[in-house]
Amino acid sequence: MTALTASTLTCPNCGTQTTGEMPLDACIYFFDCPGCEAQLKPLSGDCCVYCSYGDVKCPPIQEQRACCA
Template structure:
């Protein structure tokens, strides 16, 4: 069996209003387009050029995007 690439399932979100950082789990099934800061309750929405709030504000991209980046880099190196 081939070694499957590892993806991060948690990300550190930094609120763009109060700069509070909090860790959250990312779902596998669907992208999330809004997230509420647990400190100031500001609602963060997906940036226009991103697929979800994790790619917009997180330390790690959404898991599907992580896999896409791994696939793209392996195709570029072959």
């Protein structure tokens, strides 16, 4: 299975959606919302902001392999 690399993050504070490319071999721990400037961090139990706020989980999780956490 080939992992999807595009994911749309939705800010839980203001609802702004931002589509970005996820790295295949790294986790993104912080993301600054362009709408309200809140700094998003992974929720407890998630390895990255894409797993917490994205419509697609990060590539390591998609491929059911160890992640960066």
